[in-house]
Amino acid sequence: MIIGVPKEIKNNENRVAVTPSGVVEFTKRGHEVYIQTTAGDGSGFTDDQYTEAGAKILPTIAEVYDIAEMIIKVKEPIEPEYKLCKKDQLIFTYFHFASHEPLTKAMIDSGAVCLAYETVESSDRSLPLLIPMSEVAGRMSVQEGAKYLEKPLKGRGILLGGVPGVRPAKVMILGGGVVGTNAAKMAAGMGADVTILDLNLQRLRYLDDVMPANVNTFMSSEYNIRELIATHDLIIGAVLIPGAKAPNLITKDMLKDMQPGTVLVDVAVDQGGCIETCKPTTHQDPTYIIEDVVHYCVANMPGAVPYTSTLALTNATLPYALQLANKGWKQACNDSNELKLGLNVISGEIVYKGVSEAFDMPYTPVEKFL
Known part of the structure; x- marks a missing residue:
């Protein structure tokens, strides 16, 4: 199979979808790999390293899309790429369709086969291609939140871990999944007073067992959220419904109950956000303020730490990409329910219910194409 790896062009996105090590794995199985020049620079991988691994370097993104049977990316195609996607071309990347109708329509119009990292699902309901970036984003949410609590950045002027004689910051985490767990670990390690909320009592029991003493668990409900927001300094949204839009757990009217300088970090922004006043921001312009509350809603948080993120992501994606290259997408998805999900x-039709429901668009069972 001919595999294309374009340079990511989303704002401050420095990750790359295939490393030189991955190129070796593809080429030794007889596949051809084309990398856009400088695609790996942001993650510390040079064109020479890719060439030595067996890839061919192309000068433009258009040439990569034009030659490839399978495009492997990190982030969803953005508007300049829409016209480059071809009929029957397999695109393997994060899409997060349910939060972006123009992208959904563009991919329908392209006729491409869109296989989304975020909905590949294992038999235990885990999301193996989302987990590594959720781990990075969860840890970064606390790192960034701690920074924006500083007064020059319009926060409350609180040191996350406090000092002897002064209480630490209070951190509230909505969701006890991978993002929430990693956020809680970081916040607790920095000495904050942490409360993590979830709807799943079994999950809360587990977290209560494994977390340190400065992490408290709480059942998630609108009443409890409203009670807690008035006293917490950093609030992290870490809610995910696979393939569907995230629910709004923090509503606009709640902002007036927060202390001035409270920081909101919405890690769920890729899926529409679990904070009603959330809108995607970039690393170049990461925050905005509503009702004296700082909103940090960067849609590609792991892009700020590309070396770590690229290695973590490609460790997870490469085995699936090899299946797709070796077998073709139809056979690979017939053989693997994880990939099928x-x-x-596919070819102008939505085959994932969460996406069709998000926009009230027609749904076609995936079996039609397999």
């Missing part, structure tokens, strides 16, 4: 759009 990753199919979102």
Whole structure:
């Protein structure tokens, strides 16, 4: 198979979808790999390293899309890429369709086969291609939140871990999944007073067992959220419904109950956000303020730590990409239910219910194409 790896062009996105090590794995199985020049620079991988691994370097993104049977990316195609996607071309990347109708329509119009990292699902309901970036984003949410609590950045002027004689910051985490767990670990390690909320009592029992003493668990409900927001300094949204839009757990009217300088970090922004006043921001312009509350809603948080993120992501994606290259997407998805669940759009039709429901658009069972 001919595999194309374009340079990411989303704002401050420095990750790359395939490392030189991955190129070796593809080429030794007889596949051809084309990398856009400088695609790996942001993650510390040079064109020479890719060439030595067996890849061919192309000068433009258009040439990569034009030659490839399978495009492997990190982030969803953005508007300049829409016209480059071809009929029957397999695109393997994060899409997060349910939060972005123009992207969904563009991929329908392209006729491409869109296989989304975020909906590849294992038999235990875990999301193996989302987990590594959720781990990074969860840890970064506390790192960034601690920074924006500083007064020059319009926060409350609180040191996350406090000092002897002065209480630490209070951190509230909505969701006890991978993002929430990693956020709680970081916040607790920095000495904050942490409360983590979830709807799943079994999950809360587990977290209560494994977390340190400065992490408290709480059942998630609108009443409890409203009670807690008035006293917490950093609030992290870490809620995910696979392939669907995240629910709004923090509503606009709640902002007036927060202390001025409270910081909101919405890690769920890729899926529409679990904070009603959330809108995607970039690393270049990461925050905005509503009702004296600082909103940090960067849609590609792991892009700020590309070396770590690229290695973590490609460790997870490469085995699936090899299956797709070796067998073709139809056979690979017939053989692997995990990959089958990753199919979102095929030849102009939506084949993932969460996406069709998000926009009230027609749904076609994926079996039609397999």
